[in-house]
Amino acid sequence: MLRAVLHPGKERRVFGRSLxxxxxxxxxxxxxxxxxxxxxxxxxxxxxxxxxxxxxxxxLFVRNATRSTGSSLQLSAMYLQSAMVYLCFGEEIKAGRxxxxxFRTFTAIPAAPADPQYLKTKGLFIFLAGNFPRPLxxxxxxMSFSPEGHxxxxxxxxxxxxxxxxxxxxxxxxxxxxxxxxxxxxxxxxLVGSACGAEALPALIRLVSLKKAGxxxxxxxxxxxxxxxSDIPWFEYLMGEAWLRKGIxxxxxxxxxxLESYRGGHYRKSALxxxxxxxxxxxxxxxxxxxxxxxxxxxxxVTEADRQAVAEAGYSTGVHRGLLHARLxxxxxxxxEALQVMQHIRxxxxxxxxxxxxxxxxxxxxxxQKLGKDEAxxxxxxxxxxxxxxxPWYYPAYAAWQAxxxxxKNGYTRRAGEYYRxxxxxxxxxxxxxxxxxARRSLRSLAGQETGNS
Numbered sequence: 001m002l003r004a005v006l007h008p009g010k011e012r013r014v015f016g017r018s019l020x021x022x023x024x025x026x027x028x029x030x031x032x033x034x035x036x037x038x039x040x041x042x043x044x045x046x047x048x049x050x051x052x053x054x055x056x057x058x059x060l061f062v063r064n065a066t067r068s069t070g071s072s073l074q075l076s077a078m079y080l081q082s083a084m085v086y087l088c089f090g091e092e093i094k095a096g097r098x099x100x101x102x103f104r105t106f107t108a109i110p111a112a113p114a115d116p117q118y119l120k121t122k123g124l125f126i127f128l129a130g131n132f133p134r135p136l137x138x139x140x141x142x143m144s145f146s147p148e149g150h151x152x153x154x155x156x157x158x159x160x161x162x163x164x165x166x167x168x169x170x171x172x173x174x175x176x177x178x179x180x181x182x183x184x185x186x187x188x189x190x191l192v193g194s195a196c197g198a199e200a201l202p203a204l205i206r207l208v209s210l211k212k213a214g215x216x217x218x219x220x221x222x223x224x225x226x227x228x229x230s231d232i233p234w235f236e237y238l239m240g241e242a243w244l245r246k247g248i249x250x251x252x253x254x255x256x257x258x259l260e261s262y263r264g265g266h267y268r269k270s271a272l273x274x275x276x277x278x279x280x281x282x283x284x285x286x287x288x289x290x291x292x293x294x295x296x297x298x299x300x301x302v303t304e305a306d307r308q309a310v311a312e313a314g315y316s317t318g319v320h321r322g323l324l325h326a327r328l329x330x331x332x333x334x335x336x337e338a339l340q341v342m343q344h345i346r347x348x349x350x351x352x353x354x355x356x357x358x359x360x361x362x363x364x365x366x367x368x369q370k371l372g373k374d375e376a377x378x379x380x381x382x383x384x385x386x387x388x389x390x391x392p393w394y395y396p397a398y399a400a401w402q403a404x405x406x407x408x409k410n411g412y413t414r415r416a417g418e419y420y421r422x423x424x425x426x427x428x429x430x431x432x433x434x435x436x437x438x439a440r441r442s443l444r445s446l447a448g449q450e451t452g453n454s
Contacts, residue, residue, distance in 0.1 A: 028074045031057045035081035036201065039088050040232050042264025047089055054082060069109055073117045076105040080124070088266060090300055099128070116160040120171050123153030127178045150178055169202065176205050183438065185212035200230045207238050214333030216245050227254075233262040237271060244278055245332030247325065252278040266306065268299030273309040277328070280321060304434055311430055317353040320345075326363055335370045342367065358388045362395035366402065374406050381406075385422065394430035397423050401439055408446070417446050 031054075038046040058078055064071035079102035086095035106125060112118040127150035154175040161168035172191050179188035189209030192202040203226055210218045219242040226235040240254030255275040262268070276291035295313040300306060312319075322345045329338035342364055350356040365380030381399040388396030404419030423439040 025074065027057050027060060028078065031078050032081055035085050038085050040201075040204075040234065042088055042262065042266070044089075044263060047085070050085055069112060069115070070117070072105055072109045073115075073121055076102045076109075076121055077117075079105065088264060090265065090302065092302075116157040116167070116171070119153045119157035119160075120174070123150040123157065124174060124178075126150045126153065127181075151175070154178070169199070173202055173205060176202070176209070180205070180209060180212070183212075185209040189213065200226065200232055204232065204234055204238075207235070211238060211241065214331065216242050216332030216334070220246070231261075233258050236261070237267070240271075240278075241274060242332070244274055244281075245328045246334070247281060247328070249278075249282060252282075265300035266303050269295050269301065269306040269309040269313075270303075272298060273313060276313075277319075277324060280319060281325060281328075304431060308430055315355065317355060320349065320353075320356050320359070322349070323356065323359050323363065326367075327359075330363065330367060330370070335367055338363075339367050339371070354387070354391070355393055358384055358391060358393060358395040361387070362399050365399060369402060369406065374410065378403055378406055388426075390427055392427065392429045394428050394432075394435060397426040397428040397435050398431070400426065401435060401442070404439075404442060408442070413446055413449065417443060420446070 034046075034050045034053075038050045058075065061071045061075035061078065079098045083095040083098035083102070086092075086098065103125065106121055109118065154171055158168050158171040158175070161171070176188040176192045179185075179191065186209070189206050192206045192209070203222070207219055207223055207226075210216075210222070219238060223235055223239040223242060226232075227239050236254050236258040240251050240258060243249075243251035243254060252275060255271055255278060258271055259268070259275065262271075272291050272295045276288050276295065279285075279287035279291060292313045295309055301310055322341055326338045326341040326345075329335075329341060342360070345360065350360045361380045361383040365377045365384065368374075368380060369377035381403040384399040385396050385403070388399075400419045400423035404416040404423065407413070407416035407419060420439045420442045424436060428435065
């Protein structure tokens, strides 16, 4: 049945054997599978196919929702899956409507702490509400919300299923996505590591986790396996990023293949910016300018990565090749190599631009921090903060947060709090929501420590 509904071939590339589990509700899992497939490929053909049957698939669960907790839980999950699809195609209003429908459906369900699907859904809503604007939280009365509060529910739900169950793997994947959004890549990668096998989706999440953790060599090794065996374009994107961080020429070819095969609008600007960087590192100025021009005209400008790509493509002073090379090496976890590049940058190269000067002191601080030289790192971060309190770029604000992290790690909690509050006062426009979210969370953590010690 599922083979007849899904596009031939693609479902096997995404899910392997899991679609053929006879214990699954065919209608629910068809909806889930189509949603994941549509999000991964972001092909308009898949999107149209998903929309045509969306209402019909949900209707059965809508009719039974008042009589069956199971139907209500599945309907609530289907609403969230549809919201995910709508967001990928720029339909924010439709996505918001589906999210509210999911909230309302879930709040009508009696508490069922022994039901793993109930715990899974509750954990997801706690995570979502912890990251939502406060007015939306009123739709889930009687529950407390924080980004950190979702974990116990998801862990308990997963533990109720056997090790090899598709339901356990689904919960692990959802939990890993929450951890990634919470900037906990090592925990996310560890959670899905055992679930990878022949499944492309957990493998993709693991690779993103490794990338965010700065484990570039592992990304290259594992991504090479998947670029051969999967037609999911994101593996080419991740491989291109990984080669770029290592300064390898193949980065351009991987990103070209991604841009050619990927039909979506999100992350296209980000990919084009990275493609431009690949050209710049090779000294191909005209090619660099070509891709910078495409950043400004192609793709959506919704995700933070795409907004930042537009900002960086518009820098009036351009890009300093040495600082870019050091940044990419740093992101890949090549800290000593990044330090060597920084040491070869002459002072006169960066003093002509306030942005270059801020990037230099910030990047030096980050490298020294990773090399365990906290005192020297703090000095660089303080320089960045002192020069850039009014700057729109992210370097001073993120320097303040990183300085707070160093102080907190070394037991100077009062000073750490001062850095976090300073971070919130800065006027940065780049990565604004991401940085401010981290600062607020750090302040909450400090407050919790003080309460626990009192």
